[in-house]
Amino acid sequence: MGQHGDKAREALLDAAEELFARFGIDAVSNRRIAEHAGTANHSAVAYHFGGREELIRALVTRHTADTSRRRAELAAGLNPNPALPELLACLILPWVEHLGSLPVPSWRARFVYQLRAVPSMQEVLAGSVLANPLTEDLIGRLEAATGELAPTTRYGRSWILGNMVLGVSAEYEARIQDGAEKANWTGVGYFLIDASAGMLSAPVTHPGDFLTQPSAVYLP
Template identity: 60%
Template sequence: MGQHSDKARETLLDAAEELFAVHGIDAVSNRRITEHAGTANHSAIAYHFGDRDELLRILLNRHREEVSQRRRELIDALPDAAGVRDLIACMILPWIEYLASRPMPSWHARFLFQVRSVPSVAEILGGSLTASPEIEALIHRMQSELEHVPPEVVRGRSQVLSPMVLGICAGYEARVQSGEEDPNWTAVGYFFIDSCSGMLSAPVTHPQDYLSFPATPYLL
C-alpha cells in the first residue's frame, strides 16, 4: 500500500472515530464518513477496509498494542510486594497516558464508550477481540492480595470498573473539548486508581450474592 493510500486510510479512520464518538455507531453511514474525510469516493470504506465491521475492528485495535506495551513496562517494574493500588495503576495509567497524548480535540474515549453502549456492535465484533492477557494477569495477581474478597467478586467488581472508568473518561474528554475543563489527565488517572482500589478492597457483606457478567474484552 502506497504512502498516499496509507494517509487516506488514516484519514478515514480519524473521521470515523470522530463521527462515531459524537453521533453513535448506528447513526453514522459509510457515506457520511467518506464525506467527513473529504473524499468524493463513497466506496472508500469498502476499498480500504472491506466492510464496516472490519473498519470497527481496526479502530478498536489501532492503538491497543501501544497501550499494552506501556502496561507491560509498568508490570515489569512492579516490586515483588506490589499491593492492590500498584496493580490497579498498571491497569489504568497506560490508557490514561494514551488519552493525555492524543492531539486536541480527541475522540477516543467517547468512541469506545459508544462501542460498549451498542449491543449490535458487540454482536458484530463477536470474538474478534480477546481479553487483555496483561489485565487478566493483574486481576489474578490481585486476588492473592484480596484474600477477604471471593475471586468471583473480584472479577465481578473488575467488570464493573471498566465501563465506569470508560464512561467518566468519555464525559471528561467532551468537557475538555468544550473548554469546561482544563486537561489534567494525570489527576484523572490517580483519582481512578484511588477509587478503584477502594472498591476492589471493600468488605463483602454477602459473599454468596454478587453480580456475574458475561466474558467481555477490556477496551481500556
C-alpha cells in the same frame, strides 16, 4: 498500499472515530463516514477495510502498541507481591496517559465508551484485551488479589470498574474540549486508581448475584 492509500485509510479512521464518539456506533453509516473523511467514494470503507466490523477492529487496535509498551514498562517494575493499586496502575495509567497525548479535541475515550455500550461490539473490544497476554495476566493477578470476594461480587465490581473508568474518561475528554477543564490526565488516572482500589476492597455487606457471568475490564 501506497502513501495515498495510507492517507485515505487514516482519514477514514479519523472520521469514523469522531462520528462514532459523537453519535453512537449504530447511528453512523459507512457512507456518512466516507463523506466526513472527504471522499466521494461511498464504498471507501469496504475498499480500504473490507467492511464495517474490520473498520471498527482497526479503530480499537489503532493505538494499542503505545499503551502495550507503557503497560509492559509498569508491569516490569512490579514487586513479586504488588498491592492492589499497583496492579490497577498498570491497567489504568497507560490508557489515560495515551488520552493525554492526543490533540484536542480527541474522540478516543468517547468512541470506546460508545463501543462498550453496543452488545454486538463487545466481542470486538474483548478481543483486543485477550489478544494481549500481558493485559490478560494483569487481570488474572487482579482477580487473585481480590480472591476473598465471591465470583459474582467480583464480576459485578469489575463491571462497575470498566464503566467507571471509561465513563469518567469520556466525560473528561468532552469537558476538556468544551473548555470546562484544563487537561490533567495523570491526576484523573490516579483518582481512578484510588477509586477502583477502594471499590474492589470494600467490605461485602449483603451477598448476592448481581452478575453471574464474568465481566472483563476492557481498557485498550
